[in-house]
Amino acid sequence: MNLFAETWRYLLDGSNWTENGGFLSRLVEQLLVSFTALGLAMAIGLPIALWLGHLGRGGFLAINISNVGRAVPTFALLALLVTLDWPGSGYFGPYGRAGLATLIALGLFALPPLITNAYVAVREVPLEIRQAADGMGMSGAQKFWRVELPLSMPLVMSGVRLALVQVWATSTIAALVAGPGVGRIITEGFATNTYSQGMAGAVVVAAVALVLELLAAVAQRLVDPVPRARAGSSPNREEQLSEPRPKVAEAADTVGR
Template structure:
């Protein structure tokens, strides 16, 4: 069985063509990235602003969390069968719009929760000092709150990215684009190795995305240099001049 999976994945002809692995992978990535960007554009400004105001965030977090309770598949079906329909939607393929909407709703909770909590939990002493020394609200946000909240905010984006990537697979259930198509095709033709190969590809993709984001996050963290300089200097932190 594993041998069949391996030979399926290493056979170049399975990767090419309009129904090949390559096309599906690009579709899935396109879906994921688009849904993530839309969710960031919708969720981040609102959540960061509410965090800055220390107000109304709990409501926003709870409302978006309703999204977590409703299965994505149900949302997708309702959208595809209902008003949005399952027509071809640009490069996103059949039922592309319905899929995108479902994925955006799915990506919002971690993004909004982490952005709000990240800003709210910034050291109140630093914020009070910043206000007390004469920074206006925008400056307090850009110089103190956002940099210090960055790691938590980025973790939300990272969680959303990996979840959306994995979940985008279900688009195939309404005959949409993406790697899920390999799995549904395998099922339909009783080719178990093809089902497993599709699952392996989704899992590997998730790992690669996770690793990429971890790297991005390390470089986007303003505290990184502070921490690096600890490790470098900790043996002499109390000692001689540097």
């Protein structure tokens, strides 16, 4: 119980947040690394996965190649990268020591859920809706941007949500190669037998992960076109008593607006 009390006192001590190398500065470092790595992974992985999903081929190969990253521990990849001449362990702007190696390792770690969810999301758009778009004379690009992409966004965002939380939690390993982030506070605490410091760092990482998860869940709900269409409509009594429309027709009307 003393450890929990000491951890709580450590968290409540303002100097541990504001001093150089304290929680605030380390949080900024880790957020910067996490969102940059996620952004790079999204910029590379999402266009490829969405395009392959639209074409309906090549997805099996892309998903399995990206899933190879799951078999390689992120720390092992990071340790390998910092030993190479490039990217090495040098300072990389605001990302600190071994910043580039950390970004590459985390970006590769974020690719599997992004690619898998994006490809599956486009392929799971109902065939009836695709055929309706073809019947309306839409071109391939129009069908993708006006039908497939809006309907697939909830599942795409689910992949982004998963990747975000995973990258945030895993980015603490940067401290093991003297990189940026809250992991530095955790490793320093356990290295000096100041367990309350290490525990406090772990609590902060977990708390921020919960906040990011909630924010991503809200964003995922906002990009779902069908619930937004339902929420934005105010049916009259006759519509309420009438037979509900099929989901396919409702979705087609939503994305066609």
